[in-house]
Amino acid sequence: xxxxxxxxxxxxxxxxxAFLVNAVYSESAREFGLTQQQGQLLCVLxxxxxxxxxLSTILGLAKxxxxxxxxxxxxxGLVRRDPDPRDPRGIRxxxxxxxxxxxxxxxxxxxxxxxxLPATLSDQERDTVAGLLGRVIHDNRVPVVFSETP
Amino acid sequence: xxxxxxxxxxxxxxxxxAFLVNAVYSESAREFGLTQQQGQLLCVLxxxxxxxxxLSTILGLAKxxxxxxxxxxxxxGLVRRDPDPRDPRGIRxxxxxxxxxxxxxxxxxxxxxxxxLPATLSDQERDTVAGLLGRVIHDNRVPVVFSETP
DNA sequence: TATTGTTATACTCTATAACTATA
DNA sequence: TATAGTTATAGAGTATAACAATA
Numbered sequence: 512x513x514x515x516x517x518x519x520x521x522x523x524x525x526x527x528x529a530f531l532v533n534a535v536y537s538e539s540a541r542e543f544g545l546t547q548q549q550g551q552l553l554c555v556l557x558x559x560x561x562x563x564x565x566l567s568t569i570l571g572l573a574k575x576x577x578x579x580x581x582x583x584x585x586x587x588g589l590v591r592r593d594p595d596p597r598d599p600r601g602i603r604x605x606x607x608x609x610x611x612x613x614x615x616x617x618x619x620x621x622x623x624x625x626x627x628l629p630a631t632l633s634d635q636e637r638d639t640v641a642g643l644l645g646r647v648i649h650d651n652r653v654p655v656v657f658s659e660t661p
Numbered sequence: 662x663x664x665x666x667x668x669x670x671x672x673x674x675x676x677x678x679a680f681l682v683n684a685v686y687s688e689s690a691r692e693f694g695l696t697q698q699q700g701q702l703l704c705v706l707x708x709x710x711x712x713x714x715x716l717s718t719i720l721g722l723a724k725x726x727x728x729x730x731x732x733x734x735x736x737x738g739l740v741r742r743d744p745d746p747r748d749p750r751g752i753r754x755x756x757x758x759x760x761x762x763x764x765x766x767x768x769x770x771x772x773x774x775x776x777x778l779p780a781t782l783s784d785q786e787r788d789t790v791a792g793l794l795g796r797v798i799h800d801n802r803v804p805v806v807f808s809e810t811p
Numbered sequence: 812t813a814t815t816g817t818t819a820t821a822c823t824c825t826a827t828a829a830c831t832a833t834a
Numbered sequence: 835t836a837t838a839g840t841t842a843t844a845g846a847g848t849a850t851a852a853c854a855a856t857a
Contacts, residue, residue, distance in 0.1 A: 517795060517799060518791070518792060518795060519791060519795045519798070519809055520791055520809040521776070521779060521787045521788070521790055521791040521794075522772050522775045522776050522807075522809060523807055523808060523809040524790065524791045524794035524795050524798065525678065525682050525775055525778065525779075525790075525794070526682060526686065526771075526775060526806070526807040527794075527798045527803045527805075527806060527807055528675065528678065528679065528682075528794045528797060528798060528803075529678065529679040529682035529683055529686070530803060530804075530806050530807070531679075531798065531801055531803045532675050532676060532678075532679035533679055533683065534721055536676065536679070546825095546846065546847080548846080548847065549846095562815080562816090563815070563816060563817095564814085564815065571684050572847090572848075572849090573848070573849050573850080574815085574816065574817085575816090575817075575819095575848080575850080575851095576847070576848050576849070577816090578816070578817055578818085579846085579847070579848080580846090580847075580848095582817095583845095583846070583847090595815095598814090598815075598856080598857080599815095599855085599856065599857095600814070600815045600816070600855065600856050600857075601814090601815055601816080601856095602815085602816075621676075622672050625672045625675055625676060626671070626672050628675065628797055628801055629671060629675075629793075629797050630800070631796060631800045632793060632796065632797070636793055637671045638671070639789060639793065640671055640674065640675075640790065640794065641668070641669060641671040641674045642668060643779075643782060643786055643789065643790045644674035644675070644677075644678045644790070645667060645668060645669045645674050646781060646782065647678060647778055647779050647781075648669070648674065648677045648678060648681065649667060650780070650781045651681055651778055653677045653678075653680060653681045654680075655677075656676070656677060656680050657672075657673055657676040657677055658673060659669050659670040659672060659673040696823065696824080696848095698823080699823095712838080712839090713838070713839060713840095714837085714838065714839080722824090722826090723825070723826050723827080724838080724840085725825080725826070725827080725828095725839090725840075725841080725842095726824070726825050726826065727839090728839070728840055728841085729823085729824070729825080730823090730824075730825095732840095733822090733824090745838090748833080748834080748837090748838075749832085749833065749834095750831095750832065750833050750834075750837070750838045750839070751833095751837090751838055751839080752838085752839075
């Protein structure tokens with residue numbers, strides 16, 4: 512039972528929730544032999560391929576940081592650089608079959624773990640949180656780094 | 662206006678909110694010449710000093726990772742290693758005056774930015790989010806890496 | 812000239828294993 | 835023996851600046 516003095520403000524609630532989710536995400540990635548960043552890259556690529564510049568924007572990283580991340584993930588056989596047929600300068604980063612398989616499994620397990628976090632909320636309370644955070648996400652134009660229906 | 666098809670599940674809501682808050686936190690730290698990790702260390706140390714092992718638990722890092730983080734933050738003049746009077750093996754990591762000052766300013770500005778994220782929610786909706794996430798935090802024993810009343 | 816992506820360089824962050832010093 | 839913390843090592847993540855190739 513939450514006592515009144517347990518009530519925290521929305522800022523601390525958001526920051527500490529982020530810390531919690533982050534820890535769960537990292538731990539899940541780790542158990543699949545991924546870093547958090549590589550796991551995030553795989554999740555972004557699940558629905559479709561992207562150019563380096565697009566990934567840079569979506570993930571909020573400098574382009575050269577992306578080069579390194581894709582290098583390492585490619586070296587692990589999880590993604591591939593395909594030429595962009597419409598622009599010889601560009602490439603499309605795509606999941607390999609092994610990458611798609613691992614992404615599926617990582618995604619499923621991470622969803623399972625994150626879903627456990629609000630275990631003590633009622634179904635209706637979970638819907639309420641989802642709806643309100645969904646508006647925060649929408650209004651702040653958060654990129655789709657993790658979609659519920661991949 | 663959120664249309665029904667904008668409704669996302671609680672898992673995606675949590676993961677994408679974490680991504681958003683993380684980006685804001687990092688960006689704020691960066692503008693104060695801090696990394697996200699150093700900023701987090703300062704925030705944890707605002708209310709009190711801690712031993713290395715305690716910080717390791719609070720931040721979820723290996724002890725040797727803490728050694729490096731404290732080394733770099735100490736080199737920047739923001740924290741200090743004080744001997745633990747009760748155990749010559751132990752130390753207490755403490756904010757220096759410069760560190761306390763920077764922590765205050767970083768904390769205040771970060772709060773301001775995070776508080777803007779739910780700008781389009783009503784006061785009551787913000788309270789609802791805070792209450793529900795507060796329970797998630799409580800039930801998952803999230804360490805106090807960021808308190809609302811430092 | 813502007814855009815796409817990579818390279819070179821320099822840090823920071825992190826973990827594992829081995830170590831020192833003290834309880 | 836167990837605990838507190840550091841060192842050694844290796845790799846991953848990140849940014850800035852300079853670069854190459856193409857539009």
